[in-house]
Amino acid sequence: MTIRFAAAFGGTTPAIARSLCLGAPLGAVNDNIPSSGPVLRTVSSDTASAAEAAWSEIDAALAAALMHFARHGLSAASRARTEAETAHASGDVSASAHWLEICRQLDRRMAAAATRRLQA
Numbered sequence: 001m002t003i004r005f006a007a008a009f010g011g012t013t014p015a016i017a018r019s020l021c022l023g024a025p026l027g028a029v030n031d032n033i034p035s036s037g038p039v040l041r042t043v044s045s046d047t048a049s050a051a052e053a054a055w056s057e058i059d060a061a062l063a064a065a066l067m068h069f070a071r072h073g074l075s076a077a078s079r080a081r082t083e084a085e086t087a088h089a090s091g092d093v094s095a096s097a098h099w100l101e102i103c104r105q106l107d108r109r110m111a112a113a114a115t116r117r118l119q120a
Contacts, residue, residue, distance in 0.1 A: 062105055064105075065101075068102050068106075078110070080102040080103035080106065081099070081103045081114045083095075084114060085114065
């Protein structure tokens, strides 16, 4: 069996260093809309506060969905749908909407089907 050894280019410089683009920034960029300021245009304070409120609602729904997923795993969407149907049957509209939103975050098609079924 033959063993071949290839030394690094230049002795101390790894071969991959030649192929890296030195002009490209390699740092991470924060793309969260509420926390990062406007880059190219200015936004009025009313519009910015409305956008932040909308994002905080989306973040709250996503956090609730992730917590529900952490508790129930892959069956989290069907459990959320069941909770929504139970809340709808008991007449609790806000709880039903809450559970449908969690189901929507986890499985859009299941949530759409449940919404159609509950509205019928």
